[in-house]
Amino acid sequence: MSIFYQIRREYELSGLSEQDLTESPFQLFDRWLQQTMQIKEISDPTAMIIATVNEQGQPSQRTVLMKAATDSALVFYTNKNSQKGQDLTTNPNISAIFPWLAAERQVIFQGKVEPLSEQENDAYFYSRPFSSQVAAVISQQSQTISSRDELEQKYHHALAEHPTEKIQRPSHWGGYRINCHSVEFWQGGEYRLHDRFIYRKKGQQWQVSRLQP
Ligand SMILES: Cc1cc2nc3c(=O)[nH]c(=O)nc-3n(C[C@H](O)[C@H](O)[C@H](O)COP(=O)(O)O)c2cc1C
Structure with missing residues (x-):
């Protein structure tokens, strides 16, 4: 057995406070994404790990590239016959995480997917x-x-x-819009007292709460 007890570090780059919060989590996400793009240690700032669940209740995860963000949704493209595509056909629930570790940050989205239109699929496919x-x-x-x-x-x-x-373009190749109902921001903090804020959608409004680390 290999033990990794000693692999640890302090998180002290920055903090996230109530004053930093925006009305919509997508405004804060955009601010963090712009900042992440300036950090050379983070090579794929738009990469996110998405988790889906199959008919047997088995979760699986993989990295995809986020190709658009609106004021309430994230977009990615894939082969809809893939494992993730099959999962999403029977269960549209999805979770996505941006693990921006060099920034001591992570952002976690939860929502449901909706397929993009044929025009949207073509627009991205033929841009590649x-x-x-x-x-x-x-x-x-x-x-x-x-x-x-x-x-x-x-x-x-x-x-x-x-x-x-x-x-x-094959008809099974296209995109999904993740319509999000919760977004959590995590910023590593001193003494393992990390800052966590979760936005939850209530009707058309977002309500935000601080979570314990
Ligand atoms: C950095 C990176 C970016 C990727 N981007 C995508 C992507 O945008 N779309 C995609 O279908 N697969 C992408 N992949 C491959 C997926 O991680 C995965 O292997 C593939 O989609 C098949 O997943 P599945 O069998 O779980 O459906 C990417 C992998 C990496 C490491």
């Missing part, structure tokens, strides 16, 4: 480099495959079939 479009078309995301070779053959075959760099 052609090579990424081809990869999205040939990958049956989350299915098994016998070798790397087979994957590359599928990719090069599709490239050769589309010399004009025009390819149809």
